[in-house]
Amino acid sequence: MLFLLHTSRTEGLEELRILGGDEDKAVLLVGDAVYLGLPGQVDVFETLGVDAVFAARDAVSVRGVVPAEAVAVLGYDGMAKLILDDHDQVISL
Amino acid sequence: MSRTLTIALLSGSTENDDAAFVVNLARAVLARGDAVNVFLYGNGCNLANKPVPFDGRSPISDALRGHMDGFVLAGAIEELAAAGAKFATCHTTEYSRGTEGLAYLDGVAWGDVGNSYTRFLMSTDVLLTIGR
Amino acid sequence: MLSTINVVLRQAPGQEASVLGIRAAYAMLTAGGFDVRLLCLGDGVYNLLGVPGYPGDLVRRFAAEGGTLHAHDEALDARGLSGAALEPGTEVLDAAAMADLVADAEATTAY
Numbered sequence: 001m002l003f004l005l006h007t008s009r010t011e012g013l014e015e016l017r018i019l020g021g022d023e024d025k026a027v028l029l030v031g032d033a034v035y036l037g038l039p040g041q042v043d044v045f046e047t048l049g050v051d052a053v054f055a056a057r058d059a060v061s062v063r064g065v066v067p068a069e070a071v072a073v074l075g076y077d078g079m080a081k082l083i084l085d086d087h088d089q090v091i092s093l
Numbered sequence: 094m095s096r097t098l099t100i101a102l103l104s105g106s107t108e109n110d111d112a113a114f115v116v117n118l119a120r121a122v123l124a125r126g127d128a129v130n131v132f133l134y135g136n137g138c139n140l141a142n143k144p145v146p147f148d149g150r151s152p153i154s155d156a157l158r159g160h161m162d163g164f165v166l167a168g169a170i171e172e173l174a175a176a177g178a179k180f181a182t183c184h185t186t187e188y189s190r191g192t193e194g195l196a197y198l199d200g201v202a203w204g205d206v207g208n209s210y211t212r213f214l215m216s217t218d219v220l221l222t223i224g225r
Numbered sequence: 226m227l228s229t230i231n232v233v234l235r236q237a238p239g240q241e242a243s244v245l246g247i248r249a250a251y252a253m254l255t256a257g258g259f260d261v262r263l264l265c266l267g268d269g270v271y272n273l274l275g276v277p278g279y280p281g282d283l284v285r286r287f288a289a290e291g292g293t294l295h296a297h298d299e300a301l302d303a304r305g306l307s308g309a310a311l312e313p314g315t316e317v318l319d320a321a322a323m324a325d326l327v328a329d330a331e332a333t334t335a336y
Contacts, residue, residue: 001327006111015235015266019333021324022215031110042187058117064217072334076121083118083219086129091333092221101249101334103242135245186245206248211257217227220332225242 002026002087003050006032012036014092017048019091025049028082029071030056034063042068054082097128099217101210103224105139107164112140116169119178130179132204132214137224138182140166143196151211167198174200181209229260231326233335234269238276246336247272247283254292262293262326264333272298273311288314297323 001023009077013036022038027050036042037055041078045053053071060066060073067073074082083090100119104111119129133141136156144167153161154193174180187193193203202209232250236242247263254261263284265273272284273296288294294315301308302315308317318326327333 004223006114007109007225010200011235011267011274015233015246015335018266018299018301018323019264021197021234021328023324023328030114034269056114058116062110072126077124080125080127083221084098084122084125089327089331089333090221091327091336092157092218092223101245103245103336107330134240134249183245185239206252207256210249211252214227214230214253215255216260219330220227220334222229222334222336 001062002028002082002090004028004030004083004090004092005036006031006092008032008035013048015093020047020048026052026054026087027058028054028056028079030079031059034059034067037067037071038065039049039068042071054079057073095127096218097130097204097216098219098221099213099224100120101124101132101134102137102140103135103222106166107161108136109225112137113163115223116166116173119173123173123176123178128177130159130214130217133180133182133201135183135186135224138187138190138192139161140170141180141182141187141197141201142192143167157182160179166167173192173198174198177215181213183210226282227259227331229262229330231262231264231330231333231334233264233266234243234272235267235335236282237268237271241273242268242336247280249334250289250292251283251289252289255288260333262295262330263287264295264323264326265300266297266323267300270304270306270311272317274306275312284312288312295326301304
């Protein structure tokens with residue numbers, strides 16, 4: 001299951017907890033949500049049982065931030081593959 | 094086999110970068126040979142119309158204009174539609190914004206949630222709602 | 226292809242997103258023939274409080290036409306609301322049960 005977060009609102013993390021349950025989960029951060037992938041915040045995803053965290057390259061670049069090492073930065077080709085090929089369900093929050 | 098992504102876009106052009114993300118994602122999806130539908134819903138319907146340029150002197154600095162140009166998506170939407178992306182509006186959300194009668198960008202269709210949106214869903218593999 | 230769709234409401238009735246979500250859920254159910262569930266989280270549970278006028282009427286029509294209504298128990302507790310205050314037939318669910326509804330659908334879309 002892939003969760004696509006597009007805002008920095010931390011309520012999205014609670015929604016991810018509720019909707020994701022015990023399913024295998026990955027997260028794609030786009031737009032302002034890339035702030036959730038910074039070193040000071042990213043650890044929360046591990047506590048939510050998220051196996052992989054990805055961030056949109058353009059959103060990272062335009063904000064001038066450096067995501068945590070564990071966050072894989074993707075261009076749109078990679079994001080399209082992640083969204084269309086790699087998960088049985090994609091939920092945007 | 095070709096996959097189909099449908100996105101309900103609730104944000105308009107400039108209040109955040111949701112619309113730019115959707116346009117760029119749609120471009121990448123089409124480049125793969127897959128299909129994309131975009132339903133312009135809520136403030137998303139603000140993206141549907143032909144721009145009306147201002148004729149007078151507009152004192153926008155080059156720096157600010159360069160920043161704002163990142164949110165001008167009319168040309169990109171028309172290109173995507175020409176390349177096969179389907180765009181439809183929710184006419185009800187246009188009605189409340191007073192824009193239902195304005196000229197549409199090439200390739201954007203007047204639509205509604207009961208017909209256009211549900212028709213999109215009939216062949217959809219992945220459904221996203223982007224915006225707030 | 227899609228067959229069962231969850232529509233998640235996260236915002237209170239005064240936000241346009243809530244009406245958009247309810248309208249989408251109703252259309253998917255009645256025009257699309259999908260199996261549709263309305264999952265209310267956070268402030269979204271306020272949409273189940275017997276809201277008068279068009280938004281509340283549409284929630285009630287959605288339920289009458291076979292859509293199902295679900296409220297997150299923690300959201301109700303945090304707001305001092307009881308299940309008895311909600312639209313008739315609303316199922317109050319814990320997080321695990323909400324996640325089960327998500328897992329067995331093909332799409333979950335949040336407003």
